[in-house]
Amino acid sequence: MAGHTEPVYFKRARQNGHIVVSDPPKFDLDAYIANYKGRTVFDRLLLIGSSSSYLYSEALKLAVKDAKAGSDVGRYDVATTKLHDIVPEDKDGIPDLAWVDKTSKKSKIDSDxxxxxxxxxxNNLIHESVRMGYDDLGQHYHNIGDLSNSHKAYTKMRPSCTTTQHLLIMRLRLLKVxxxxxxxxxxxxxxxxIRQTGTKQPEVEKVTAKLSAAMGLASLASGNFKEAAKEFLNTDPRMAGAKMDGSDEESFNEVVTPNDIAVYGGLCALASMSREQLQSRVLDNSSFRNYLELEPHIRRxxxxxxxxxxxxxxxILESYKSDYLLDIYLQKHVDTIYYxxxxxxxxxxxxxxxxxTFSAIAAAFDTDEATIxxxxxxxxxxDQLDARINLVDRVLLARKQNPRSQVHADALALAKDYERTAHLRVLRMEILNAGLEVQKAKRRNHDDGGAWLGNAQDTSLGNSIAGDVFMPTVGKSLRSAYRGG
Amino acid sequence: MDSLLSQLLSFPPHPPPVVPLPDAEVDRGLRRIVKLLNEVPAKKLTAGISGGDGGDLLDILDPSINSLPYLYVLVAHINSVASGKLPLGSKTSALLPGGRLWGPLLRFMEHFDPIQVRYGGAEFKRFISAIETAARKAAMPAVAIHPIQLAISRLDPSGACFTSTHLIFVQLCMETREFHMAKPVLDKDVYSFPGNHRTGASNPLHRLICSRNQSSSNFTTPSSGFTEKISSKDILQYFLLGGMIYTALKDWERAVHFYDMAIITPAANVVSKIQLEAYNKRLLVGILWKGICLEMPKTTTAVAQRAYRATSKAYEAVAEIFEDSIKKEKGPLQLILEIDAGQDIWQESANIGLVKQVFTSFRRFSVLKLGKTYSSMTIADVARQTSPDPNDFSETAAYLQWLISTGQLNASMVERGTTHQTWVLKFGEELESLSEGQQLQELKKTEARIRDLSARVRESDQKVGLSKEYLEWSRKAEAKVKDEVPAAFQDLMDEYIHDEDMMTDT
Incomplete structure (x- = not known):
């Protein structure tokens, strides 16, 4: 395998702060990618190709092949360019311009x-045909990688949708885009x-697992692990047994596999739940068990x-880290989740x-004292740990809690704040009441109340206050105080 | 002459009657005395008494009983000295220590009856300004401080009403750097200002100025003579100077409060230079106090906020960098650069001393920050993380010793081993600073202060309720004046209603 000498590309990527995985992952690339279909295949291959310095060549070649089998010229371009960047001498990295030309022409003709x-x-004003037309157009754009036009086409289906079934189809198409x-x-x-249309309806019920998965991904992407865990753990078990060959309509493998659900759900739960919650909501969760069985190490x-x-x-988590770093949805969050x-x-x-003692903690966590x-x-x-460290005896100390005096201290602080604010407000009111607000000066001299007009020329503030007598003295007194202290 | 004396002594009755006189009668009596004193030619007052041993009136009158006559006689003496044919040097020296009038002056200030004096405001003020002038002319401004401090705090023990004398006083304290002397006056919060708010309806409940529980704002007005007409510049100066005095005394909390008062002073689309000055100083003092960049006080208007922000960039930058560097333990490098870049600004606004203090306090806050993470550590560790020279352990030990001994750091040091390097610094527990008893006392004190504050709020409320603007507004709104509370106060009370409840519970 081409992993002995790391290409320059990865060194540079690492310097630029991108994630580069040099360890071989546990999975077999061919078997792994065979579980997916649709656009995610290419996306996943491209991610592996650009971040694994072990699998890059294999992954990118597969990506080029996958792109060429479809009709998305843009992706073909991306894949070949990437491959060329990393391995300039590779033949697959040189784009087949004839194919590109042919395919883009064909796409254009199809679109038209x-x-x-x-x-x-x-013109014929037949709703059903219009809907189908938009549907075809949306799918076509989706296939050639014009996602925004695809989204537009699906959105325009809306007025021609006459049944809830139609609406559901439209929403699902939009969801995938x-x-x-x-x-x-x-x-x-x-x-x-979709959920609002009612989860009890049979058509909707069929897709609940997909909805949970999509929702979970959205929460995961925004770094909300708690919410993500909740969605993944609630994923309907119907997807767990789905066949991966594309014949099973329960499968969602154009996005995620049931194994992914287990990994995402398990990791998010570990990152966000207490031990009791993990027991009751993950291990004792009979529906999630169907998924968890697929990834026994997460369960362990x-x-x-x-x-x-x-x-x-x-x-265990450490040994699977490189796998997760090569996952399209997990990559960005692995470090945070592990932390x-x-x-x-x-x-x-x-x-x-x-x-x-530090040594006891280090032993329990299997590292050395310095790391701990x-x-x-x-x-x-x-503020993630309420404790203090005794560096001399190398001991971690729990903070002494005294809620009673804490409450008192809080009350005092609050009262003080009230006092200050109330005084300032009364004062403000009294100043207004006494007609003493600062007025714009009519003539600008030192006796004008020192009103400042935004472009004051003379910046000798000391003069405008009370003659220049005290300003230097104060400066001096503070200076001497500073020396004394 | 004798008849004059007997007239002067005729009120208040001596010895005092068992049942105190009703306020109305006291009021009449005192007004009669004042009228008399105003009519008597000054010569007669200074002449002394004919017959007998012919002593001075000042020797006969007791300042605690016949405060008004005593005051008038004193002022008459001062005037005669000023206009007399005495040699130039002795003109002013009469009011200085060792001078002829110094003894009576102190006697008066220490013993005068604050209620009687309420009727002689103009003379009282004249007297104070004579003391000030004399001290200044003799280039001994410090001698005037004590008498004036007595005058202010005895006349109005609550200290709630601002007068022009307040300003004169803090100016004197500032010039002479007698910061401690200013504390008794500055420690009292000012609540009202003699202004032109007498245009509204008068308060029928407090007509008599001799009433004992009369609020000081009702007898301190320009017409009563206790104060000159005040301008916004005066009060701003007072706030700024007060803040500076507390800054010099290193009472950061009070200093910030005084700067706050200057900052929130309402302004009509302009901002005073004094306010800008106060805002800058407040930012620096905020760092010294808590090590953070303070937020603006809640009551600052939007216009003022913009003006402060626009002109205080250099100061805000220092404060923000300080806070950030402490929080992220970045070391003082960035702060040094920022302070260096602003040298001209600090120099120009005479804040260089404060800025230097800010810089030195960086090390203190760095050490304090360690206490949040560690319970004890060796001097070597402290030096590595906070000292300017991480290898100078004996200097670090000395610095820590200084921090601990001045109460700036709640910690203790244990000698372990022969060199400073292995000595151990033990941080104290954060909450142990107050014992149960101390805490109770603090709570009680706070409760009392807040009760006092509520009384002030009510008084202000009443005043606002009687103002012309409010009456007009309420007439226009056709509201029932009786149970209306001015909107601003309603807000204030609403906001703190929970705090109030909590305080009464404790």
Missing amino acids: RLEQELKRYK AIDQQNWIQVQTNVQS AISFFVSGKYSSCLS EIRTKALRQYFIPFSHV ESELTSMIKK
């Missing part, structure tokens, strides 16, 4: 034809409007976390103690 047909339907566009707000809107990691074996849990899980584990570990020290320090500084 569909638009013409649509126009005819519109939005997911491909990674426009998560649109995803949420569409899911919500959660069980370890629940039973307090944090180092085992973390080491959350780790800090939560530290917090949970510390709960029963009043003080613990820096981790604890940064957690305390970020």
Whole structure:
């Protein structure tokens, strides 16, 4: 495999702060990608190709092949350019211009034809034909990668939709476009409007799993792990057993596989839930179990976390990290999720103690003391751990809680604030009442109340106040005070 | 002459009657005395008494009982000295320590009856300004401070009403750098101003100015003579100077409050230079106080906020960088650059001393920040994270010792090993600073202060209720004046209604 010498491209990418994975992932690329269909295949391959310095060549070649099998010229271009950037001598990196030309011409002809047909339907005023026309047009645009036109076409279907079934189809089409566009707000809107039509209806019920998955992805993308976990955990089990060959209408593998649901749900839950919640809402969740069984290591990691074996849990997660870093939806969030899980584990570990030595924590988390020290320090500084560190004896101390005096201190602070604010307000009122507000000066001299007009020339503020007697003295007195202190 | 004396001594009755005289009678009596004193030629007052041993009136009158005559006689003496044919040097020296009138002056200030003096405002003011002038002419402004401080705080113990004397007083304290002397006056919060708000209806409940529980704002008016007519510049100066005095005393909290008062002073589409000055100083003092860039006070108008923002960029930058650097433990480098860049600005506005203090306090706040994360650490660790020279352990130890001994750091040091490097700094618990008993006391004090404050609010409310504008407004609105509360106060009370409840519970 081409992984011995890392191409320059990845070194540069790493310098620019992009994620580069050099370890081989646990999965087999061919088997992995065979689980998906539709546009996500290319997207996933491209992501792997541009971030794995181990799999890049294989992944990009597959991506080029996949793009050439379709009719999206733009993606073909992207894939070949990327491959050329990384491995300039690779033949697949040189675009087949004849194919590009042919395909774009064909796409153009198809677009024109569909638009013409649509126009005819519109003149005939047959709703059903118009709807179908838009549907065809939308799908066509979706296939050639013109997502915004595809979205437009689907939106225009709206007035021609006569049944709830039609509306549902339209919404689902829009949902998929939005997911491909990674426009998560649109995803949420569409899911919500489908849910509003009533989840009890059989047509809607069929797609509930897809809706949950899409919603979960949207929350994940915005970094809201708690909400994402909730959606993924509630995903209807009907998708878990779906066949991946495209024949099963339950499957959602143009977006995610059931394995993905298990991984996303499990990780988000680990990052956002307490041990009790993990037990009751993940491990004891009979419908989510269907998914969790597909990824037994996630299940093991959660069980370890629940039973307090944090180092085992973390080491499982660590061993799968490169897999997750190559996932299209997880990549950006892996580090945050792992950090959350780790800090939560530290917090949970510390709960029963009043003080613990660094060496004990390091042993429990299977690292060295120095790492633990820096981790604890940064957690305390970020207010994620309510404790203090004794650096001399190398011990972590729980903060003494005294709610009673805390309440008193809070009350005093509040009262003080009230006092100050109320005084200022009364004062303000009295000044107005006494007719003493600062007025714009009629003549500008030093006796005019020092009114400032925005472009005051003389900046000797001292003069305008009370003669230049006291200003220097104060300066001096403070200076001497400063020396004294 | 004797008849004059007996007339002067005729009121108040001595010894005092068992049942205190009704206010109306006191009022009549005192007005009679004032009328008399105003009519008597000054010569007669200074002449002394004929017959007997012929002593001075000042020796006969008791300033605590016959405060008004005593005051008039004193002023007459001062005038005669000023216009007399005495040699130039002794003209003013009479009112200085060792001078002829110094003793009676102090006696008067220490013992005068504040109620009687309410009727002699003009003379009282004249007297104070004579003291001030004399002290200034002799280039000894400091001697005037004590008598004037007595005058202000004895006349109006609540200190709630501002007078022109207040300003003279703080100016004197500032010039002479007698900051501690200013505290008794500045510690009292000002609530009202003698202004032209007498245009509205008068308050029938408080007609008599001799009434004991009379609020000071009712007898301190330009017409009563206690104060000159005040301008907005005067009050702004008072606030700014007060803030500066507290700054010099390192009472940051009060200093910020005084600057706040200047900042929120309403302005009609302009901002005074004094207010800008106050805002700048407030930003710096806010850092010294809490180590953060303070928000503007809640009552600042939008116009003023814009003006402050526009002109205080350099100061705000320093404050923000300070806060950010402490929070993210970035070290003082950025702060140094920012302070250096603004050298001219600090120099020009005479804030260089404060800016330097801000810089030195950076190290203190860095150490304090460590206390939030660590419970104890070696001097070497402290030095590594906060000291200008991370390898100078003995200097770090000395600095920490200084912080602890001056109460700026709640911590203790343990000697461990022979070098400073291995000494241990133990931070105290944050909440242990107040004991249960102290806390109760604090709460009680606060409660009392807030009760006092509510009384002030009611008084202000009443005043606003009687103002011409409000009456006109309410007539126009055809509202029932009786149970209306001015809208602004309604807001204030609404906002704090929960706090009030809480305070009464505790």
